[in-house]
Amino acid sequence: MRTAVVLLPGLNRDxxxxxxxxxxxxxxxxxxxxxxxxxxxxxxxxxxxxFSYGDYLRCGAIGARMPVMQAVAEKARQGAMVxxxxxxxxxxxxxxxxxxxxxxxxxxxxxxxxxxLEITNANTAxxxxxxxxxIIRCPVAHHDGNYFADDETLKRLEGEGRVVxxxxxxxxxxxxxxxxxxxxxxxxxVLGMMPHPENLIEAAHGGTDGRALFAGALGLAA
Amino acid sequence: xxxxxxxxxxxxxxxxxxxxxxxxxxxxxxGFGGVGQVRQGxxxxxxxxxxxxxxxxxxxxxxCEKLLANTVIEDYAVEIAG
Numbered sequence: 001m002r003t004a005v006v007l008l009p010g011l012n013r014d015x016x017x018x019x020x021x022x023x024x025x026x027x028x029x030x031x032x033x034x035x036x037x038x039x040x041x042x043x044x045x046x047x048x049x050x051f052s053y054g055d056y057l058r059c060g061a062i063g064a065r066m067p068v069m070q071a072v073a074e075k076a077r078q079g080a081m082v083x084x085x086x087x088x089x090x091x092x093x094x095x096x097x098x099x100x101x102x103x104x105x106x107x108x109x110x111x112x113x114x115x116x117l118e119i120t121n122a123n124t125a126x127x128x129x130x131x132x133x134x135i136i137r138c139p140v141a142h143h144d145g146n147y148f149a150d151d152e153t154l155k156r157l158e159g160e161g162r163v164v165x166x167x168x169x170x171x172x173x174x175x176x177x178x179x180x181x182x183x184x185x186x187x188x189x190v191l192g193m194m195p196h197p198e199n200l201i202e203a204a205h206g207g208t209d210g211r212a213l214f215a216g217a218l219g220l221a222a
Numbered sequence: 223x224x225x226x227x228x229x230x231x232x233x234x235x236x237x238x239x240x241x242x243x244x245x246x247x248x249x250x251x252x253g254f255g256g257v258g259q260v261r262q263g264x265x266x267x268x269x270x271x272x273x274x275x276x277x278x279x280x281x282x283x284x285x286c287e288k289l290l291a292n293t294v295i296e297d298y299a300v301e302i303a304g
Contacts, residue, residue: 061289061292065289094292103237106228107240108240108241146240148237148293148294
C-alpha cells in the first residue's frame with residue numbers, strides 16, 4: 001500500500017498529510033516535488049493543504065500550472081486515485097481536474113474550526129467507509145472555501161451524485177453553493193474537499209472520523 | 223518592439239463578490255452617498271516583445287484563457303496601447 005504526496009512551495013499541511021498516511025498505511029508516502037513529472041505507481045496521490053505560491057493571482061492558480069500537475073492529470077486519466085484537500089482542492093479546480101471554483105469566504109473571514117459534514121454519497125471509493133446520510137466531524141481552516149459553479153455544472157454534479165460531502169445543516173462556514181464541501185470526478189477517482197480529514201484520524205486528535213476516508217480510498221479496513 | 227497591453231479581469235455577472243460588497247459598505251461609512259453596486263477585479267499591464275501586433279494580441283488572449291483569468295468565474299478584456 002503506497003501513497004504519494006505532491007509538494008509545492010507554500011503548502012503547509014504536507015507534514016500533517018504525510019503523518020496521517022504513514023499512520024494509516026504503515027509506510028511513509030513518496031513525496032513528489034513540483035518540477036517532477038514522474039509519479040511512482042501508488043494507490044493514492046494526495047495534494048495537501050496550505051497556501052501554494054502565497055495564493056498569488058488566485059488560490060491554487062500557480063501551483064496548478066506546475067509540471068507535476070500534468071503528471072497528476074495523466075495519472076488521473078489512467079484511473080489513479082487522486083485526492084486534494086483544501087489548497088489541494090483549489091489546485092485540482094484550477095488544473096481543470098474537477099469543475100467549479102473556490103472563492104473568498106462569504107464572510108470574508110478566515111475560518112478555522114470544526115464543522116459537521118454529511119456524507120451525501122457513500123458509493124464512491126473515498127466514502128465507502130461511511131453510511132449515506134451519516135454526519136461526521138471534520139476541521140476546516142481556509143479563507144477561500146466558497147464553492148461556486150454555474151447552474152448547469154451544479155445540476156450535473158448533483159444529478160450524478162458527485163457531491164460527496166456537504167456541510168451539515170447550519171454548519172456551512174463559507175457560503176458554498178448547495179453547502180458543497182467535497183466533489184468527485186465523473187469516474188469517482190478524483191476527490192476534492194475543503195475540510196481536513198487528515199487532522200481527525202487518531203485518538204490524540206480528539207476523534208477519528210477522517211480515518212474511514214483514507215481507509216476507503218486505499219481499500220483498507222478502517 | 224514592445225507592445226504594451228492592459229488586461230482587465232472582472233467577476234462574471236451573477237458571481238457573488240463579497241470583497242466588492244465590503245468595499246461598498248466602507249465607501250458608505252466614509253460618507254460617500256449614492257454608491258450603488260461595487261464589483262472589484264484585477265488589472266495586468268503586460269509588455270510583449272513582438273513586431274506583430276495581431277500575434278501579440280492573440281498571445282495575450284491565450285494568456286488570459288490559460289492563467290490570468292479563471293473563466294469559470296471571471297471575464298477578461300484586452301486593450302492594446304496605441
